[in-house]
Amino acid sequence: MSFLEIKALTKRFSETTAVEDFSLTVERGEFVSLLGPSGCGKTTTLQMIAGFEQPTSGSIILHGRNLAKIPARKRGLGIVFQTYALFPHMTVEQNVAFGLEMRGIPEPDRRQKVAAALDLVKLSHLAKRLPKAMSGGQRQRVALARALVIEPELLLLDEPLSNLDAKLREEMQLELRRIQQEAGVTTLLVTHDQSEAMALSDRIAVMQSGRLMQLGTPFDTYETPKSTFISNFLGKTNCLNARLVSTTGTASTLVINGIEVSGPSVNLLPGDVMASLRPERIDIVESSDGHTEAKVLERIFLGDQWLFRLETKLGELLVVRRNRGRREAEPGENVFIVWQPEHLQILPASRESA
Amino acid sequence: MKSPQNMKPWLLSGPAFVLFLVLLLIPLVMTFMLSFNSFSFYGGIEDVYTFGNYIEVLGDSYFYEIFLRTFLIALITTVFCVLLGVPEAYILLRMRPLARSIMLLVVLGPLLISVVVRTLGWAILLGNNGVINELLQSLGLITSPVKMLYTSGGIVAALVHVMIPFMIIAVWAALQRRDPSAEQAAESLGASPVKVFTRIVLPQAMPGILSGSLIVFSLSASAFATPAILGGRRVKVVSTTVYDEFLNTLNWPLGAAIAVLLLASVLVIMLSWNRLIEKRYTGVFE
């Protein structure tokens, strides 16, 4: 039996269905992200686990305990809210001690645990401060310490980094991962930021319209998305309308925009499909040598890499190229492009071109 | 599970609701009913129901004049509050924080000081031997005192003083939500300060001006202390008339009828004004 088992969880509001038939198991110590665009039901799922929303049907079992009849305050989960939800009238220390106080933990014990938690998030020197006198990153750590100090069986993080600026967010990602591993706490993260989910989690659960679409490690999800929606949501990609002509055990043949292209073997019937090709998998070369011709329409310098927009017979393609400190093709120049057939992802055609 | 959830808001607001039911709704209904009773000098209030009081008020040019005067005073007061309050609110918003907090005390502070005391100040200023007349005479601008006390003009001056903080608050609330860089943008596009004010600031202040005008108008139309002190028996308005009917003539039913008419006209004006605002501004400034 897994540590956390969510079975067929469903939540209907009067007119909409927020979460439908959502099942997920999480092992002890694992870090799992619920990833999806806003309105995909990820926050509602979190609220149901936390006990702030009642499921319409389905069950949540944590460490063998069915949470259904247990009120939020008795679930003993650590929650970090998007707004941090620090108690503005209490000092950092008082904020962190609150949960221990509710558990009736005696003063000396309490002080020691608070000190340890603040040490873990490296805020011991600010123990007497009020939240309003702190930066966003520091408040975030207080919220984390407050949630962790009660030694929760499960830590729930609701978009914890969305209120931080880009640079700080990256730092906090590393920090969050370190703290989670040091505390060894099973963690569920809700986020709409794919890079955050990929950086932090052991596994990612991608949600769309209240349903679980794909579950897997960040690498697998990125490399073998099950739909164009997921492939678009996790990183950039070139999506091309294609027709699958034939597929064998080792390879397949497709026609894109009248051009025949080979791809990997795929478990789909011949007909209309979508072909997805990641920009970083396309290489720009100078020799023609049977490669596809392309013309540079635009290029953007991003520091560590270049982003090209190319016009080809297949259609317009985005190409990302690592900056190697050399001259790169300029707009108007003709170049050639090449990719490995197995990097072409063949996905079922979807009506919605996400 | 369900019913206690539904009961909670009513339990919470129950005490306030009972208080308002017993002390506001019931008395208002009683007053409404009182306005249909009749009164005789010897018999007092008679428990009959007639439209007599309303016929008396609506058929008498004496009362017409009082109602007309009341609403004219309220209207002119409102106009002055807009003309003075809107620029002042804008000036306040552009002040540096320290100067602004001091000026706010000066501008809003009087709101908290008793209306009787503020009106006393105006009585001293406006009297025939008052400060303004003495000053004008010593400057040789006039030879004999100008009558200001016991005139509608004097009442308007004092009412503007009493009501203008409400206008400033309303305009302030509308303007502080604005993005000040819009004014800088207009300036960078070549707009003069006057143009910036009329084309950029004023339209954004409009919802505040409209709601402020409504507050000022309805409070002025029902003001009592200021017209009672500065107008006395000579310049009567609706509220002072009601006061006299109740506490001097003791004709409560007639006083109640006048009061009901005042309430009705204020409500009609408020509702139609609100409808006008909603029509013009729905969604635009959300």
Added chain:
Amino acid sequence: MISNGRYSLLFNALFTLFMVGPLVVVIGVSFTPTGYLEFPPSGLSLRWFAAILDNPDFIDAAWVSLKLGIASATVSTIVAVPAALAIGREKFSGREALQALFLSPLTVPTVVLGIAFLRLLSVLELNGTFVGLVLCHAIIITPFVLRLVLSSVVGMDRSIEKAAISLGASNWTVFRRITMPLIMPGIVGGWVLAFITSFDELTVTVFIVNPSTTTLPVRLFSHITQTTDPLIASVSTVVILFTVALMLLINRFYGLDRLLMGETK
């Protein structure tokens, strides 16, 4: 930030004169050594302040006003805080009607409220009693308390309460330790504004007092309508100074702009 030009500052100066002038005149007049109103006073004398002490009428009335303000502001706060919690955070049918009812004393002309209260209290035979005054004042000032408490209730991040619940706090603990302290500024601000409003109230009160429960504004009013003498100016000066002191206190701890205009930056 665009700053104010020369004409704006001139306008502001004249406006300040307009706002402060009448109050300065009252204060100035009260220091006159003569027996009549003169401004500027020909000398500085405290004789009219000493005269207040010989007029127990005013002192008694001031006590009534003080007690009335405290009692009615407290009654109003006790009923308005739970009502604000219901209106501010629960969804229920009748919510908007209830809010309109609680704010209605702001729209009904005060003179109408005055005669309505007079009618009720005379039926209940409570006319002129202190209890009657307290209850009627509570009605008039509840909108002020409700508005300020409501704005702090609505402005509160509800996930703060959820955080407390998730840490194991019971409903009562959440209210006592989290909700109450966070809406306290609204409650205190509302109480103070209610107190001042009650302390200054004239129009309603004038209908429902009797000689033993006469409040300070009513006393001043009936005095002014008969005669204006330096005594009335000195009493008014005391009222002004008392209000200004209270105002500075609020400004220090709560912010006058917040009190009168709701949440501002």
